[in-house]
Amino acid sequence: MRNFTFTSIIILFSFFAFSFTSFPDINKSKETAKYVSTLTIDATSINAFFKKYPKLKKYQKEVEDVYKDKQYKSIWYDDKNISEFGALLYQKVNVLKDQGIDNTMPYKEVIDQAFNESDNIVPPQLDTELLLTSMYVFYASNVYSGVDPATLKKIGWYLPAKSISYSRILDSLIVDTNRLNEDDNLLFSQYYKLQDALKKYRKIEKDGLWQKITIDSATYKDLRPDDSSVAIKQIRQRLYVDGDLKQDSKSNFYDQELMDGIMKYKKRHGLTLNYIITRDHINQFNEPISKRIKTIMLNMERCRWIPTKLAKANEYVMVNIPSFRMFYVKNGKYDLVSDIFVGNRLSETVIFSGNMDRIVFSPYWNVPNSIIQNELKSQIARDKNYLAENNMEWNGGRVRQKPGPKNSLGLVKFMFPNPNDIYMHDTPAKSLFQFEKRTFSHGCINVKEARELALHILKDDPDWPVEKIDKAMSGEKETTCMLKNKIPVYIGYFTAWVQDNGDIDFFADVYGRDDSLDKLLYSDSVTMN
Numbered sequence: 001m002r003n004f005t006f007t008s009i010i011i012l013f014s015f016f017a018f019s020f021t022s023f024p025d026i027n028k029s030k031e032t033a034k035y036v037s038t039l040t041i042d043a044t045s046i047n048a049f050f051k052k053y054p055k056l057k058k059y060q061k062e063v064e065d066v067y068k069d070k071q072y073k074s075i076w077y078d079d080k081n082i083s084e085f086g087a088l089l090y091q092k093v094n095v096l097k098d099q100g101i102d103n104t105m106p107y108k109e110v111i112d113q114a115f116n117e118s119d120n121i122v123p124p125q126l127d128t129e130l131l132l133t134s135m136y137v138f139y140a141s142n143v144y145s146g147v148d149p150a151t152l153k154k155i156g157w158y159l160p161a162k163s164i165s166y167s168r169i170l171d172s173l174i175v176d177t178n179r180l181n182e183d184d185n186l187l188f189s190q191y192y193k194l195q196d197a198l199k200k201y202r203k204i205e206k207d208g209l210w211q212k213i214t215i216d217s218a219t220y221k222d223l224r225p226d227d228s229s230v231a232i233k234q235i236r237q238r239l240y241v242d243g244d245l246k247q248d249s250k251s252n253f254y255d256q257e258l259m260d261g262i263m264k265y266k267k268r269h270g271l272t273l274n275y276i277i278t279r280d281h282i283n284q285f286n287e288p289i290s291k292r293i294k295t296i297m298l299n300m301e302r303c304r305w306i307p308t309k310l311a312k313a314n315e316y317v318m319v320n321i322p323s324f325r326m327f328y329v330k331n332g333k334y335d336l337v338s339d340i341f342v343g344n345r346l347s348e349t350v351i352f353s354g355n356m357d358r359i360v361f362s363p364y365w366n367v368p369n370s371i372i373q374n375e376l377k378s379q380i381a382r383d384k385n386y387l388a389e390n391n392m393e394w395n396g397g398r399v400r401q402k403p404g405p406k407n408s409l410g411l412v413k414f415m416f417p418n419p420n421d422i423y424m425h426d427t428p429a430k431s432l433f434q435f436e437k438r439t440f441s442h443g444c445i446n447v448k449e450a451r452e453l454a455l456h457i458l459k460d461d462p463d464w465p466v467e468k469i470d471k472a473m474s475g476e477k478e479t480t481c482m483l484k485n486k487i488p489v490y491i492g493y494f495t496a497w498v499q500d501n502g503d504i505d506f507f508a509d510v511y512g513r514d515d516s517l518d519k520l521l522y523s524d525s526v527t528m529n
Contacts, residue, residue: 111128254275319424341427365409
C-alpha cells in the first residue's frame with residue numbers, strides 16, 4: 001500500500017549531494033556475510049526465498065528477470081562484502097521521504113540486520129542478496145515508475161504510459177552512481193524541481209513559520225493599498241516565508257513593497273492580478289502548509305508517470321489544465337505562452353497526447369450531436385430563425401456553423417486526431433479569459449493567443465507568410481494547412497509547477513483530481529510496476 005507522503009519521479013537528490021565517503025562504512029558489517037563463493041542463485045532458490053518472505057511476492061517476476069539478465073550472478077557482493085552500491089541503495093531507502101514517498105519496505109528490519117554491525121542476528125547471505133534485489137525493485141517502482149498503467153487509465157490519465165526496465169536501470173546506476181543524483185533520462189526534469197520545493201516547505205513546517213492570518217470574519221473588509229492592520233503585518237510575514245518578499249519589514253502598512261509581493265503571490269496562484277486582498281485570499285493563506293506539501297507530493301507522483309522523452313522533442317505543445325495555460329515549446333524554450341479555457345465539470349478536458357498534423361483557418365464548426373440534442377433542438381423550437389441568426393446551417397442531417405468572426409471555433413483551429421474529438425481553437429468569447437477559473441467549454445481547449453500560435457508554428461514555413469495567414473483567417477472560407485512536421489501535443493494536469501527560476505506555482509484542483517489521487521495512493525488496490 002502506498003501511503004501519501006510518497007511520490008511533472010526522481011531519484012536521490014539531496015543525499016547524493018554528499019560524497020560517497022560521507023556514508024558510514026557499512027560494507028565492513030558482517031564477517032559472516034563475506035564470501036560470495038557459497039552463493040547459489042537459481043530459479044529454485046528464488047522461489048524458496050519468496051515463500052519465506054511472502055510480503056515480497058509481488059516483486060518476484062521482476063527479481064527473476066533481473067537475475068536472468070545477470071546470468072544468476074550475485075549483484076550486491078564484491079569479493080568479500082556488500083558492495084558500495086548496495087550500501088548506497090540501502091541509505092536511499094532509509095530516506096524515501098526525500099522523494100515524497102511514505103512507504104516502508106517489507107522485512108526492512110531483516111535488511112537492517114545485514115547493515116548493523118552491533119546486531120548479533122545475521123540473515124543468511126542468500127537471503128541478504130535476494131532481499132537487496134527486492135529492495136531495489138521496491139525502490140525503483142516507487143521512485144521511477146509510480147502506479148501501474150492500468151490504474152492510470154482508471155483515473156483518466158491517457159498520456160503515454162511510462163515503462164521501465166529494472167535490469168537496464170540497475171546496470172546504469174551501478175556503472176555511474178552519480179545518475180542517482182539527477183538524471184533526466186530516468187525522471188521528468190520537473191520532478192527534481194518539485195523535490196527542491198518539497199524540501200523548502202517541509203523546513204518551513206518544521207521551523208513553525210507558517211503562521212495563521214487572524215481576521216474577524218464578521219467585520220472583515222477587503223484590504224487595499226495604504227490600509228493598516230495586524231493582518232497586513234501577518235500577510236507580509238507569510239509572503240516573506242513563501243519567497244514573494246525578499247525581506248520582512250514587519251510593518252502593518254500596505255505599502256508598495258507589499259503590493260509587489262501580493263502581485264507575485266497572485267501570479268504564482270493563477271489569481272486576478274490586482275492589489276485587493278479579499279476574504280477568499282485570506283482563506284487561501286490560511287490553508288495548512290500540510291496541504292501545500294501534499295500538493296507537491298501528488299505532482300511529484302504525476303511526474304513519475306511521464307516518459308522523459310516527451311519533454312525532449314525539439315517542438316511540442318503542452319497544456320496544463322489547472323493553470324489554464326498553453327505552452328508552445330521550441331528548442332527547449334517557451335516560444336509562446338497563452339491563457340486558455342477548458343472543459344466544464346460535465347465535459348472535462350481529457351488528459352492525453354496527440355500529434356498536431358494540420359491547422360484549419362476560418363473553420364466550419366460541425367456541431368456535435370450531443371449539443372444538437374441537448375441544446376440546439378430546444379433553441380430551434382423556441383426560435384425558428386435561430387440557425388440563420390447564428391450563421392448555422394443544416395448539412396447532411398447535421399448542423400454546422402459557417403466560417404466567420406462569430407464562429408464558436410473563432411478563426412483558427414489546431415487539429416491532432418484523437419478518439420475524444422478534442423482540439424485547440426480560437427474563440428470569439430474573449431471576455432471569458434478575464435475569469436480566474438476558466439472551465440467553460442465542452443471539452444476542447446480555447447486559446448486566447450490562437451493567431452499568435454499559428455504564426456509561431458508556421459514562422460519557418462516560406463509557404464505561409466504572415467499575410468497569407470491573415471488572409472486565411474479573414475473568415476471567408478475554410479482553408480487547411482497541412483504541417484510538414486507533426487507537433488506533439490500533451491494535455492496534462494499539474495496543480496503545482498516549479499518555474500525555471502525556482503518559484504513554485506500552485507493552481508486550483510479544478511476537476512478534483514488531487515483528492516482522487518490522494519485517496520488512490522492510500523488504497524490497497526494500488527499496483528506498483
